[in-house]
Structure formats: structure tokens, C-alpha cells
Amino acid sequence: MTPVVRLDGVGRRFGGAKNGVAAVDGLDLTVERGSFTTLLGPSGCGKTTTLRMIAGFIRPTSGRILLEGEDATSTPPERRNIGMVFQSYALFPHMSLTDNVGFGLRARRLPSAEVRRRAGEALELVGLSHAADRKPAELSGGQQQRVALARAVAIEPSVLLLDEPLSNLDARLRVQMRRELLRVQRETGVTAVLVTHDQDEALQLSDTMVILNSGRLEQQGDPRAVFPAPANRFVAEFLGYDNFPDVPGMGPVTIRPEHVVLSAVGTGGGADGAELDGTVTDVTYQGSHCLVGVTAGSDRVTCVHPGDEFRPGDAVRVLLPRHRLVELADGAAPAGAR
Numbered sequence: 001m002t003p004v005v006r007l008d009g010v011g012r013r014f015g016g017a018k019n020g021v022a023a024v025d026g027l028d029l030t031v032e033r034g035s036f037t038t039l040l041g042p043s044g045c046g047k048t049t050t051l052r053m054i055a056g057f058i059r060p061t062s063g064r065i066l067l068e069g070e071d072a073t074s075t076p077p078e079r080r081n082i083g084m085v086f087q088s089y090a091l092f093p094h095m096s097l098t099d100n101v102g103f104g105l106r107a108r109r110l111p112s113a114e115v116r117r118r119a120g121e122a123l124e125l126v127g128l129s130h131a132a133d134r135k136p137a138e139l140s141g142g143q144q145q146r147v148a149l150a151r152a153v154a155i156e157p158s159v160l161l162l163d164e165p166l167s168n169l170d171a172r173l174r175v176q177m178r179r180e181l182l183r184v185q186r187e188t189g190v191t192a193v194l195v196t197h198d199q200d201e202a203l204q205l206s207d208t209m210v211i212l213n214s215g216r217l218e219q220q221g222d223p224r225a226v227f228p229a230p231a232n233r234f235v236a237e238f239l240g241y242d243n244f245p246d247v248p249g250m251g252p253v254t255i256r257p258e259h260v261v262l263s264a265v266g267t268g269g270g271a272d273g274a275e276l277d278g279t280v281t282d283v284t285y286q287g288s289h290c291l292v293g294v295t296a297g298s299d300r301v302t303c304v305h306p307g308d309e310f311r312p313g314d315a316v317r318v319l320l321p322r323h324r325l326v327e328l329a330d331g332a333a334p335a336g337a338r
């Protein structure tokens with residue numbers, strides 16, 4: 001099936017060829033129909049620039065953008081059939097919710113009865129039918145973002161582009177809205193591309209997560225494949241791995257704190273994996289478990305431990321089970337990645 005969006009070696013420089021900066025650099029990306037793709041990475045990695053190039057607000061300085069299989073590199077935004085949701089909601093304050101949601105449909109010169117019907121359906125989809133005649137200022141932030149979402153899907157876009165749509169909401173609401181967003185995407189079957197710097201958001205929502213660093217692709221794939229097997233140190237650190245021990249006979253590796261097995265020196269042993277003898281440096285009580293920091297030679301290893309029996313200064317043995325070690329393509333994080 002033809003992908004809805006394809007980026008072919010897409011690049012964008014700002015500020016001239018010589019002294020400028022490559023916000024996006026040779027990006028290849030395929031977005032399949034009906035999928036949820038997230039663009040994930042630290043501030044300045046090029047997520048928003050990529051999204052705005054798909055929308056047509058920014059022209060690439062190299063490469064091609066295909067929409068529905070057609071070269072759309074120079075197609076203006078209004079001819080791309082794209083729905084957008086921004087962090088700032090961007091609703092029209094003087095219009096009712098129905099008129100806000102119907103805006104794109106009116107712009108397409110649909111008959112007013114159809115505009116009303118489709119705006120009504122979109123408001124129902126986000127659970128706001130009862131507030132159809134209200135103005136945006138009478139709604140909470142979460143409700144306003146639902147209106148923005150309804151407006152974007154009402155036009156039945158080829159692709160729905162979401163630029164950090166949940167980051168203005170408080171933490172509890174954000175988690176609720178993630179579920180809501182996923183439900184709307186699944187119910188409508190709309191193809192979605194979301195920009196976020198929040199790895200939890202990406203893990204929860206994505207069929208495909210695309211991790212960017214300094215304008216370049218670091219890794220992409222199903223979160224269930226990417227999370228347990230980060231390709232390199234940058235991706236590992238970004239996904240919250242913080243153990244990078246030296247294991248004799250192996251190249252760069254990482255391991256999640258919950259996979260490290262901690263025991264008092266003299267106990268355990270014999271398991272398949274690397275063993276390090278070290279000293280507890282810090283213990284952080286977390287209720288259901290403790291986070292125990294251990295220094296072993298030049299390594300520092302953080303362990304999730306179910307009990308609270310260790311104290312700073314204790315001599316301990318750390319087991320890194322072989323099947324839990326993830327081999328990395330490189331040792332050092334690229335400049336600016338930390």
C-alpha cells in the first residue's frame with residue numbers, strides 16, 4: 001500500500017549554506033496509512049521542523065516529500081489536506097465550538113447542512129456535543145484541546161499532524177488525554193504524526209517511534225522493539241537507560257536498573273552474566289522498591305532492588321545477567337546529546 005507520507009532524504013538548513021545550521025539532515029521516513037507515528041527527541045533535534053515540512057509551512061532545502069504517493073515538495077499547505085493540532089489550541093475565541101470545528105469544512109465550501117452535521121459528529125467523537133454553542137474561553141484547557149482535535153479530524157485529513165498537543169496540560173490530564181487521543185485516532189482510522197519530547201507519550205501512543213538527534217535519525221520502529229534494544233548510547237540515554245558498565249570481553253553495553261541483580265558479597269554467584277564487586281553509594285527509597293547506586297571500579301551501576309536492606313558503604317555483588325545486556329553500536333553519546 002502507498003504510504004501516506006514519505007520523506008526522501010529530506011533536509012532543511014536555516015541561515016545559509018555556509019554558516020547555517022542543518023535543522024533536519026537527510027531524513028528518510030515512511031508513514032503507513034492508519035498508523036500513529038511519533039517524532040521523539042530532545043529540544044532542537046528537528047522534530048517541529050520535520051512536522052512543518054510535512055504540513056508545507058517550511059520548504060525543504062534538499063530531498064523530496066511525497067503525500068499519497070505524489071511529489072508534494074512544493075505544494076502549498078492549503079492544498080495538502082492536512083489537519084493540525086498545536087500546543088496552543090489556536091481556536092477562534094469569538095466562534096462557538098460548532099463554528100470552530102466547522103471552520104475547515106466551510107473553507108472547503110461544503111453546504112452548510114453538511115458542515116453542521118460533520119462538525120456535530122466531530123464534537124460527539126470528543127465528547128463535547130453538549131457544549132456545541134459555547135465559546136472556547138468557557139472550556140478547560142483539556143476541553144479546548146479536544147475541540148482543536150475535533151476541528152482537525154472533521155476535514156478527514158490525509159494525515160493529522162500534532163505538535164506537542166498535550167504539553168500545556170497538567171500531568172494527570174495529560175495522561176487522560178493521551179488515551180483520548182489514541183481512542184480518536186483508532187476510531188477514525190486517521191493517520192497521525194505526533195511531535196513530542198516525552199518518551200512515555202511516545203511509548204504509549206506510537207505504532208512507530210522515530211528518534212531524532214541533531215536533525216538525524218537515530219532509530220525508528222515499534223516501541224516494543226526499540227525500547228528493549230536501543231541501537232546506540234544516545235537512544236539508550238534518551239529512553240532512560242543509565243547503566244553503561246564495562247563488561248570484560250564485550251563492547252559497549254547497557255542494562256536497565258530493574259534487570260540488575262544485587263546481593264551481599266559472598267552470596268549468589270554462578271549465574272550466567274557479568275559479576276562486579278562494589279560498594280553501595282546511595283539508596284533511594286521508592287515505596288515498592290529501592291534504587292541502589294553501586295560503585296564498582298570506574299563503573300557506577302544503578303539497581304532496582306525489592307528490599308530495603310542495603311545501606312551506603314555496604315559491600316555488594318552486582319550481577320548483570322547476560323540475556324539482559326543490550327549491545328550498543330557505539331560507546332559515546334554524540335556531542336550535545338546529554
Ligand SMILES: Nc1ncnc2c1ncn2[C@@H]1O[C@H](COP(=O)(O)OP(=O)(O)OP(=O)(O)O)[C@@H](O)[C@H]1O
Pocket residue numbers: 014015021022023024041042043044045046047048049050197
Ligand atoms: N526559523 C528558524 N531559523 C533559524 N533556525 C531555526 C529556525 N527554526 C528552527 N531552527 C533551528 O533548527 C533546529 C531544530 O529546531 P526544531 O524547532 O525543529 O527542533 P525541535 O526538536 O522541535 O525542538 P523543540 O522541542 O525545542 O521544539 C534548532 O537548532 C533551531 O534553533
